Amino acid sequence: MANAEVEAVDFEPEEDDLMDEDVDASSSPRATIPKLKSAITGGSSSAPKKTKGRGFREEAAEADRNARMSARFDSLDSEGGPGPERSIEGWIVLVTGVNEETQEDDLHNDFGEFGEIKNLHLNLDRRTGFVKGYAFIEYESFEVAQRAISEKDGAEFLTQTIHVDWAFSRGPFKRRNARRRSPHGHRSRSPRRRF
């Protein structure tokens, strides 16, 4: 604990210098460190964040993680653009606001009327053992899933209002309050500790 803090303090001034000078030095593992962070928090929010936790004081772990996350990730072939994305065997719908005492049969009864349910996940809260509050339902066809969504979204289910929507999307969504990155974003990446 105490050690970690001392180390962090020692690193800080050097870290600033390195980032200013070595942004393009791909040979330096340290030069890649700010990238993921700025992808997460940089540019999209100007307010400084309150930070908490030992994870902010571990350089080695962060370098490790950047190495892991910079690898290639597989995805299903997608057409891109807006709209729901097909999963490998069908179309997945998310139901939220699900009553904690729901049984799988209740969902089968209500959501099976649109078409055959290929798969149903009704996950439980690990602490209480009750339903966590959401369910995933898989339908074979787009049309059936679409009909379940339009008829059930906002409906009442076991005394609660449920929301029903697609689970997967063809591409990223834009947050309504997304701010543009500052034009000098590349130069002014802040050291991560300031977030």
Added chain:
Amino acid sequence: MGDMAENDEFYLRYYVGHKGKFGHEFLEFEFRPDGKLRYANNSNYKNDTMIRKEVFLTPSVLKECRRIVADSEIMKEDDNNWPEPDRVGRQELEIVMGNEHISFTTSKIGSLMDVQTSNDPEGLRIFYYLVQDLKCFVFSLISLHFKIKPI
């Protein structure tokens, strides 16, 4: 909608792993603010290969993830008195929500017994259950979308 929380920034990453005789074995997933879910699972046991998958989620899914996090009240906790990562393994939980950013680390937690005998059983219990609920959520997403067994 009048729901401010929905517009706020949200990012979540969880990692659990260790480095041992089968190399670096780990499970990691990440929810990004643009809706991208990334999932990586590397188990070298019997030459299993690395699984790396990514898919975009709808705002509804991200909102539900956020609800699970908010309900847990994990953002009020602190990892100060949690067991430190050790040779047996480490866990990392990083969350950005609103104007708060946590990055917690701890050792692997074998059972509730480890939680109860720790110096912060209340906080660690919240972490312990939240991680299980998040894994459950992510495993459903990954297994339904890709039809792989994500364990």
